[in-house]
Amino acid sequence: MENxxxxxxxxxPVMQAQQGFRALMDALANPGTIQDLTLDLIPPAPLTPELAxxxxxxxxxxxxxxxxxxxxxxTVTGWLRFHIGSPLNVTREQAAFAALLDSNILQxxxxxxxxxxxxxxSTTLIVAVAALSGGKPLVLKGPGIEHSVEISPLGLPxxxxxxxxxxxxxxxxxxxxxxxxxGAVIGLPRTTRIIGKDA
Numbered sequence: 001m002e003n004x005x006x007x008x009x010x011x012x013p014v015m016q017a018q019q020g021f022r023a024l025m026d027a028l029a030n031p032g033t034i035q036d037l038t039l040d041l042i043p044p045a046p047l048t049p050e051l052a053x054x055x056x057x058x059x060x061x062x063x064x065x066x067x068x069x070x071x072x073x074x075t076v077t078g079w080l081r082f083h084i085g086s087p088l089n090v091t092r093e094q095a096a097f098a099a100l101l102d103s104n105i106l107q108x109x110x111x112x113x114x115x116x117x118x119x120x121x122s123t124t125l126i127v128a129v130a131a132l133s134g135g136k137p138l139v140l141k142g143p144g145i146e147h148s149v150e151i152s153p154l155g156l157p158x159x160x161x162x163x164x165x166x167x168x169x170x171x172x173x174x175x176x177x178x179x180x181x182x183g184a185v186i187g188l189p190r191t192t193r194i195i196g197k198d199a
Contacts, residue, residue: 100125141195
């Protein structure tokens with residue numbers, strides 16, 4: 001158990017955290033683009049390397065993290081406490097970051113939307129999807145996109161477009177989304193308009 005908690009983190013924490021941070025900022029600044037997030041991590045199951053990479057890059061002892069219950073095993077929570085020191089027992093409403101292992105149960109409501117004065121106090125959701133392609137085509141428009149971008153993440157819930165429209169309508173409040181799979185990440189900031197390809 002002790003080795004599982006200690007092993008598998010960043011071999012070079014400063015360099016790898018910088019690489020991860022650049023990838024995540026590029027993903028949010030350029031919605032819909034696929035950014036490389038291969039950072040050579042071996043976290044304990046069921047935590048995926050991509051979820052782990054985002055958490056190790058963005059979280060510290062000041063950032064409350066909510067874990068999907070299926071993800072919050074004793075080994076995973078011990079590993080995260082050792083590597084990032086974040087509080088892991090916060091509610092959805094208190095979380096600065098939320099990690100979801102099953103994208104099919106994604107519900108954007110219930111997390112912090114921030115406030116009109118402090119919209120940055122909202123939750124960023126990190127969601128593991130089956131793949132970043134192969135799903136229903138979605139068209140993205142908005143800041144950071146010259147005309148439009150098409151994505152097709154696999155595994156989003158059937159009501160995702162309705163959820164996202166409700167989230168976007170709260171602007172400047174609202175959650176931001178990071179979709180991760182296969183060593184990569186797509187950023188969906190709250191300002192992004194998402195519609196079905198045939199809409």
